Amino acid sequence: MTGATLGELELLVAVAETGSLGLAARHLGISQPAASQRLRALESALGLALLDRHRTGSELTAHGALVVEWARSVLIARDRLTSGAEALRQGNSAPLRLAASLTTAEFLLPRWLVELRRSYPALGIGLAMGNSAATVQAVRRDEADLGFVETLGALPGELSWRTVASDRLALVVPPDHPWSRLDEPLSPAELARTSLVMRESGSGTRETLALVLETAGPLAPAALEASSTTAVKGAVLSGLAPAVLSALAVEAELARGSLVEVPLSGVDLRRPLRAIWRRGRPLTAPARRLLDLLAEGRPPDADLCEQR
Missing domain, CATH: 3.40.190.290 (D-Maltodextrin-Binding Protein; domain 2)
Known part of the structure; x- marks a missing residue:
């Protein structure tokens, strides 16, 4: 049995989050045939059936749901490695640039940042507030390291995202x-x-x-x-x-x-509140720490958080 690749694990997690192999392929910027081939390679590498495929979408098997949780841990570890290396290159001196839609900025983000300050008491933080469309554009133009949006719509393919609250x-x-x-x-x-x-x-x-x-x-x-x-x-x-x-x-x-x-x-x-960042660009250590805090459910609004 050969090992699973990070790209294959990333695809499986994207299928779990979107409910569709086609949407997952678009999210990752690859063709659907390439996504199907990548998923078959993963199932072959693991010796497990991970998805039940049908005309209206793809549903995780019981084994697939377990593998998704393990895959998320692997991908988080990958991101921590790259963000840690980025922090070493920057000397941890760069401020954290955030953009957020109004609901998140006004009612959730301040409490999240209080928790982040415990890890980075001297961190400089800049926050740009606007609607979801403006926040997406700020991240796409590299005016923000991390953005928070409150939309059900599809996000541009060059962005990575994670649901952090509902x-x-x-x-x-x-x-x-x-x-x-x-x-x-x-x-x-x-x-x-x-x-x-x-x-x-x-x-x-x-x-x-x-x-x-x-x-x-x-x-x-x-x-x-x-x-x-x-x-x-x-x-x-x-x-x-x-x-x-x-x-x-x-x-x-x-x-x-x-x-x-x-x-x-x-x-x-109901709608998801999602953190977004530029795909392929490592997050700074403070940005990664903020995502980790939300994933751990440690902010005061932990009852709103969906663990991803």
Whole structure:
């Protein structure tokens, strides 16, 4: 039996994360025939069937699920080696450059950075805040070592990513809005044809809502577009129109009763929060340490973290 290669293990992990051999191939920047050949080579090397293939996607076998967890450990060790070498070359003096979409930047990242400071008390950190599209571009242009986005959509092939937390969107209205007293959950079709207060184009929240409601029809024109979560909340509180926002962003208002969450039928408003970085470019030691902390579930919001 020959040994498995890192490229084969990386492909298997990508299949587990995307649920599709074709999507995994695109994520890694290789053709689907090459991905199929690479996976067959891995199964041959290990002497195990790792995937059940069917027309709608690929599903891990029981053996495959175990191998994925071991493969992740191998890939993390590989990344630690390369990031450690990079830190030695840089003398560990380079600041950590971060870019993050607003939900992550405002409600999660500050607490994560407190934990990172325990390992690097003198580390300089720069943070650029914007929507998910702006964060992706910052990482692609090498303006950030690590980015955090909140989108369900596909990411550019030159980026690597890992899900580090999860989030849920909530439809919210003031207590005197008619939707606050519905006897049954609101239908996706009614939500789609209602003018909402929305984030601007490029926002992960807006993109997620459009993807979730795409079968219910196009979204109605926005009652107001705003580039910040605070502005959207203010418009909803004033009674302008309902909005769909991260549950993290409206937690305090829901607890106080100044906003009411409206239940929706037949839609899943959960979304992953993903860390992204340039493929093939080793992460600095602080960036790798931050990813490791999130994988370990050590931040205060560990209940949100999905171990990958």
